Amino acid sequence: MLVQNKGKYVRHAEGVMLVPGSNDVSEQDWKKFSNHKIIKSLIDKGEIVTHKVKSTKDMNANQAIELVEDTFSVDLLEQWKANDDRKTVLDAIEEQLKEIKGEGENGEDDE
Numbered sequence: 001m002l003v004q005n006k007g008k009y010v011r012h013a014e015g016v017m018l019v020p021g022s023n024d025v026s027e028q029d030w031k032k033f034s035n036h037k038i039i040k041s042l043i044d045k046g047e048i049v050t051h052k053v054k055s056t057k058d059m060n061a062n063q064a065i066e067l068v069e070d071t072f073s074v075d076l077l078e079q080w081k082a083n084d085d086r087k088t089v090l091d092a093i094e095e096q097l098k099e100i101k102g103e104g105e106n107g108e109d110d111e
Contacts, residue, residue: 002051013039022071057084065092
């Protein structure tokens, strides 16, 4: 399942680590992680959100693009790119990959 850490910090609990952005977490790990007292409060605040899907193709385009823009895992982005055929989503994935790799507008010739 996809778990989105909307916060600015890496979250650790019950042997599970969530980096900021989207994370692919097993159902079993999610159950352990989400039962932790501190994590429960972050879920209640909306800082940690679950998406009951495995890919962007299972979301509407706006939701998918929002998730892509908050994802910093190249592997996850590449996986979504291979499974989604919508131009707007693919463009967002490409832009995010460029940004991560330092090839975006702000990453070029900043001297």
